[in-house]
Amino acid sequence: MTLTSPPRHQRTDDDQPPRRRGVRRLLGGASLVALAGVGVALFSAQLGETTASHTELPVQDTVLAEPSELGTGESGDSPASEADGAENPDGRLQFGTTAFDTEYAGIGKLSPGLRDALQAATRDAQSAGVSVMVNSGWRSVELQEQLLQDAVAEYGSKEEASRWVASPETSLHVSGDAVDVEGNGASDWLATNGASYGLCLTYLNEPWHFEYQAAASTNECAQPYADPTHDSRLRG
Numbered sequence: 001m002t003l004t005s006p007p008r009h010q011r012t013d014d015d016q017p018p019r020r021r022g023v024r025r026l027l028g029g030a031s032l033v034a035l036a037g038v039g040v041a042l043f044s045a046q047l048g049e050t051t052a053s054h055t056e057l058p059v060q061d062t063v064l065a066e067p068s069e070l071g072t073g074e075s076g077d078s079p080a081s082e083a084d085g086a087e088n089p090d091g092r093l094q095f096g097t098t099a100f101d102t103e104y105a106g107i108g109k110l111s112p113g114l115r116d117a118l119q120a121a122t123r124d125a126q127s128a129g130v131s132v133m134v135n136s137g138w139r140s141v142e143l144q145e146q147l148l149q150d151a152v153a154e155y156g157s158k159e160e161a162s163r164w165v166a167s168p169e170t171s172l173h174v175s176g177d178a179v180d181v182e183g184n185g186a187s188d189w190l191a192t193n194g195a196s197y198g199l200c201l202t203y204l205n206e207p208w209h210f211e212y213q214a215a216a217s218t219n220e221c222a223q224p225y226a227d228p229t230h231d232s233r234l235r236g
């Protein structure tokens with residue numbers, strides 16, 4: 001894997017780097033069409049998701065780059081096939097990906113309960129004028145390890161990094177049991193409405209991170225942790 005941009009964790013999540021880093025890579029080598037698509041998509045996202053102009057799901061084709069742009073393999077790899085999500089075999093997702101884009105590994109390898117719940121929620125949110133896009137879903141062990149190494153470089157120690165980035169052994173993303181959604185519009189909508197789908201906020205400091213709790217739809221979500229350091233599941 002080649003990573004050419006420095007690690008940046010603008011949000012203190014184990015969970016966010018793929019999109020922003022991917023976008024930067026797109027800007028470096030993608031076609032002008034893709035560049036324009038990313039620019040428009042980013043701009044509209046930054047304007048906020050509750051605006052009337054943001055009621056349609058973005059057209060994903062406009063932001064796709066060649067597999068070689070995505071840093072997902074060494075040079076000389078054979079071309080990826082769509083069937084196994086190999087354009088992004090490590091789980092990195094392009095901006096604009098939704099729960100319906102199951103051809104991508106980051107979506108297709110989510111646990112079925114989570115994926116089905118997120119698809120239902122995405123549909124209903126869309127009816128309410130809110131786009132639910134997925135920044136990150138399932139991740140490979142290699143991608144999670146890369147994110148952890150990036151965080152160690154940024155925070156200066158493995159101990160400090162571990163407050164923000166789960167290990168490949170414990171990450172709920174690696175097991176396909178967590179998604180990070182894009183933007184306040186989506187996270188606010190899911191925080192308010194997600195429980196009826198079994199979609200629950202897990203960490204108060206990561207408002208974009210949701211997991212599936214089968215019992216939530218009939219009861220309610222478990223109390224979220226203040227942050228991942230309080231989550232015994234992550235002490236692997």
Ligand SMILES: [Zn+2]
Pocket residue numbers: 013014015173178179180208209210
């Ligand atoms: Zn997450």
